[in-house]
Amino acid sequence: MSILRQICLALALLFASMGSAQAHALEPGFLELRQIAPESFRVFWRKPDVNGAPMAIDAVLPETCTPTRGNDPQFDGAAWVSAWVAECPGGVSGGRLWIEGLESQRTDVLLSLQLLDASGTTHRLTPEATGYDIPEELSTWGVFTSYFQLGFSHILEGLDHLLFVFALLVLIRDPWRLLGAITAFTVAHSITLALASLGFLSVPGPPVEATIALSIVFLAVEILKREQGAERMSERYPWVVSFTFGLLHGLGFAGALNEIGLPEGDIPAALLAFNLGVEAGQVAFVAVILMALMFLRMALPRLREAARAPHSVTTNVMGYAIGCVATIWLAQRVAAF
CATH class of the missing domain: 1.20.1250 (Growth Hormone; Chain: A;)
Structure with a gap:
């Protein structure tokens, strides 16, 4: 039985170390755009931490927005965050945003978009689909499908x-x-x-x-x-x-x-x-x-x-x-x- 225990322990050490090493890398990123004025959006961008450094991804807003990227992120104890206000003449409807570098990662980014009229949506960006074309009208269905996918992938x-x-x-x-x-x-x-x-x-x-x-x-x-x-x-x-x-x-x-x-x-x-x-x-x-x-x-x-x-x-x-x-x-x- 001692040999059996040694084999099990060796396999367990390998399995546990793999799970531990992937824990942070699999955490999702989070990007929030909250409209605070007809042409102004407060942006909150949260990157996962990978071995003490921010994951090599970046949020890029629609090209009509200024700025399209935020400042260097700061570590908050769990992830790397940055926040800024972007001016987007005409709003963001019909624009496209994407997560640069996500195609090379093994995680997702959850996008949350909230408008002044209380409408909003949530969309899940993945390494296979790194961009999102913002529709003219937002719906709750996008929230439901995105959070369903998050729950499924999390378990x-x-x-x-x-x-x-x-x-x-x-x-x-x-x-x-x-x-x-x-x-x-x-x-x-x-x-x-x-x-x-x-x-x-x-x-x-x-x-x-x-x-x-x-x-x-x-x-x-x-x-x-x-x-x-x-x-x-x-x-x-x-x-x-x-x-x-x-x-x-x-x-x-x-x-x-x-x-x-x-x-x-x-x-x-x-x-x-x-x-x-x-x-x-x-x-x-x-x-x-x-x-x-x-x-x-x-x-x-x-x-x-x-x-x-x-x-x-x-x-x-x-x-x-x-x-x-x-x-x-x-x-x-x-x-x-």
């Missing part, structure tokens, strides 16, 4: 959230209990996501992130301590466990959403869309894992029985791998307090 890039869901799939073998656990997890993080995003609940981010890692360690321990014919509490009442930890994961989602902000006037649509995007990403992940397991069971029927048996090599490999990765994350996050 798929959130390795800790996905690992928690994967640990549930490994631990819970009864389909109905698994469905109940996933449902409870969804309901719980939807509650705290809404409360925190709307300002009714405020919890410091670092302890939340550390506790999320601890929740994965807990599930890993439960996987390794499973016994034949003796269900543990997490197997008998998995919805209680997943609901409790789901509240914490919802605070983690809210922390990511608060980094970007919610558009005034379209807060309900943005919040609903982000949450639906998170759920869609989660469902897609679970579907892929279940399909992979189904094919493995068809191709290797003996592996299925081995995986279901407590303390089997397969179960131990998954349990130790999940636990090692989560423990490393926990240590990193506690050290970052």
